[in-house]
Amino acid sequence: MTTSIAATIRERVARIETMPSIPAIFIPLLELLNLPVERVKLDEVVKLVSYDNTIAAQCLRVASSPLFGLAKSPESIKGAVISLGLRKVETILLTCCLSNAFPAKSWALDPTLFWRHSLGCAMVCRKFSDKLGGGDGDKAYMAGLLHDIGLLVSCIAFPKELTAAFALANQEQTPIEEAERTTMGFTHCETGRALAEKWHLANDMLQVIAHHHAPEQSEGAQPLVALVHLSDLLCRMRGMGYGYYERRRVDWVADPAWAILQKEHRNLDGIDLVRFTFEMDEAIEEVFGLVSTIFGGTAARN
Amino acid sequence: MITGMQIATTMPSPSKGGGPVDPVFRQIRDLVYKVCGIFQLEEKLYLMADACGRRMKQLGVHSPREYWDLLTVHSSRDAEIRQLLNEVTIGETCLFRSPPQLDALRKVILPELVEDKSKQIVKRLRIWSAGCSTGEESYTLAMNMLEESDRLLKGWTVEILATDLNDRSVETAKAGIYGDYALRSTTDYFKRKYFSPIDEKKLQVRPEVKKLITFSRLNLQDDSRMLFMKGMDLIFCCNVLIYFDGPSKAKVIDHYYTNLNLGGYFFLGTSESLFKLNDKFHLIHFPGTIAYWKPSLKSGKL
Known part of the structure; x- marks a missing residue:
């Protein structure tokens, strides 16, 4: 990528008013997720979520969906944590947070498809990480959830260009990142990176967002980036x-x-x-169910 | 309550969407995967339970646990697993059984093979339908190849070898007469183009399709004859090897590897796996399906 393109991306990401601002509780939640589960205090989570009614309500709606099979719908975040477990509630919260940061209006791609892919990838990353053992399944989940966030940035910062890229990808049946390179000269990896820098995300997440299509180019966190890369391919x-x-x-x-x-992993x-x-x-139905609970609507499978 | 009593059956086989599946059926699913390499998805576990139910009825066994013992500790366990497999795979055969396989074949593999072989003087593709049963797969392949004969395969000769152990199956296959059930996934377009009606209920494959295929009897365990099946570009062997024990299966797969040209592909049934049976093949994912690939020279990964 030339310096001028990099500058354009940075400028648009910084300038555009509709640019998603990071939800107030996002980073603290992310930090909680990075702690071992026994060190997380339930009250802290409850307190954090109480700052944002929309997200709390959304989280309860998801927790009450048939997907989680609870006999009784939880009435509070505390109740949800008790019946579902902390980690599950945290991931629901983070997903809700992100979806609110990017209100879906006139996207270049169907939001349902985007979230199915992101949540699906998150779930595969966690399963893959668990299979390998010794890794951090929750971090892998987070990485999967965030890896394509650049597509959302491009939706807002480069709507026409991304629409053209998707049209080309659909027509030629080629991977979206190739079509982006052809039509735009850069990909969601670069726009995602700009957002990750703006949000001051941790380096490993930044590496995932910037290099999940070429893990060998990442600086640090290579095994995590590689894991996301392979999981992404499998989802697709x-x-x-x-x-x-x-x-x-x-x-x-x-x-x-x-x-x-x-x-990294001998096994x-x-x-x-x-x-x-x-x-x-088998996990696909679960992902589809989760996405329709959060966002409603239907989209074609592929 | 009386209604409830009437609905309850003596067979503990839950129907789709019914109550929870007895965990023993999950154990049986895992056992069948380990022994035969065929996997039943969680959402289709009820099919496994139904199949077990039918076997239990035939054997006069009353509980799934008792049936589990027959599959594991009893001296006739190998025979019983094969009996169960017959129940599991019953009635699965039809034309156009796996659209993702056909998509991969026409959209990805054929263009690749045609390009790879374009410099050869004789433009010829050889396909082997191994364990062709009553011919459904072989004719499906032939029709799809004919669809490409004016495009990708212009100027190419396609030969399909279709073999089965069972003489009667081979005879039925040669006749190429199918009813509604076998044609349930065949579109009107294909029915009109490649079939002629023989009576109100049955259609027969037209001579121009049959011309592509040579049907014959072959025992996959006949090593000397297997050696002659050379120069294949594609091998399809769906739901056949599940009936073989480990060593025989490994031997057949070694033959397939030798029978294939460099860069050729080998397809198993959609729920089957080659795990630990052969490490020379590369596992390749296509959208919605997988295949095994014999690396080509130019890939540099022999």
């Missing part, structure tokens, strides 16, 4: 992509990301990838 191959057929083949083991993960080759894929298929 298993019905949680961007709503169109991507004419491509994915060879996980030959991907540079695989070699990066292999260095990688012992994972039954086909079974992992089947298990992931």
Whole structure:
């Protein structure tokens, strides 16, 4: 990317008034999520959420959905934490937070598809991280949830350009990042990076957002970036992509990301990838249910 | 309450959307995956439960736990697992059974193969439908190849070899006569273009489709004959190897690897896995489906 494009992106991200401002409780929540669960105080979470009624209400709606199978709908965040567990409630809260930061009006992509992909990727990242062991499943979840945030930035900062990129991707059935490069000269990785810098996100999240299509280029947190990269590909191959057929083949083991993960996790080759894929298929309904509970509406699978 | 009593059946097989599935069926699902490599998704676990229910009825076994014992500790367990498999895969065969496989074939694989082989003097594709049963898969492949004959495959010769162990299946396959059930996924477009009606209920495949296929009897465990099945670009072997024990399965797959040209693909059924049976094939994801690939020279990953 040339310096002039980088400057344009930074300028637009800084200037545009509708640019999402970081929800007040987002960063503190993220920090809580980074703590070991036994060190998180329930009262702190409850207090944080009480600052934002919209998010609290949304969280309760999700917690009451049939998805979580509670016999009785929780009436408070505290009640939800007791019946669902802290981690689940935290991830619901973060998802609600993010969706409120980017109100869905005239997006270049269907918001339902975007959140299905992001939540799906988050879930796959956590499952993958759990399979590898020794990693931090919650951090992986967060990374999956945030990886494509640049697409939201581009929706707002470069709406016409991103619309053209999606039109090309749909028509040629090529990956969106390739179409962005053709039509715009840069991708959601760069716009996402600008937002991550503006929000002062931790370096590992920034690396994920900026390099999830080329993990070998990331500076630091390479195994996490590689994990998100592979999970992203798997989602796109298993019905949680961007709503169109991507004419491509994915060879996980030959991907540079695989070699990066292999260095970190000796047991990688012992994972039954086909079974992992089947298990992931099972989680799809859960993701679709979660997204329709949060946002309503329906969108085509792909 | 009386109504409730009447609904209750003696078979503990929950129907779709019914009550929770007995955990034993999940155990059976895992056992079948371990022994046969075929996986039943959680949402389809009721099918496994139904299949077990039918076997239990035939055997006069009353509880799922008792049936589990038959599958694990009893001396006839291998035979029983095969009996159960017959129930699980019953009635699954039809034309156009796996649209994602056909999409991968036409949108990704064919363009790749055609490009790879474009410099060869003889433009020929060889496809093997191994374990073709009554011909549904073979004809589906043939029709899809014919659809490409004016486009991608212009000037190419396509040969489809279709083999099965069972003489009667081979004879039925040669006749190419199908009823509504086998044609339930076939669109009117294909029915009109490639079939002729023989009576009110049945359609027969037209000669121009049959011309592409050679049907014959072949035992996949006949090593000397397997050696002659050379020069394949694609092998389809769906829901056949699940009936083989581990070592026989590994041997057949080794043959397939040898039978394939460099850069060729091998497809299993949509719920099957090759895990731990062969590490020379690359697992490749396409949208909605997976295949195994014999690396080509130019990939540099032999």
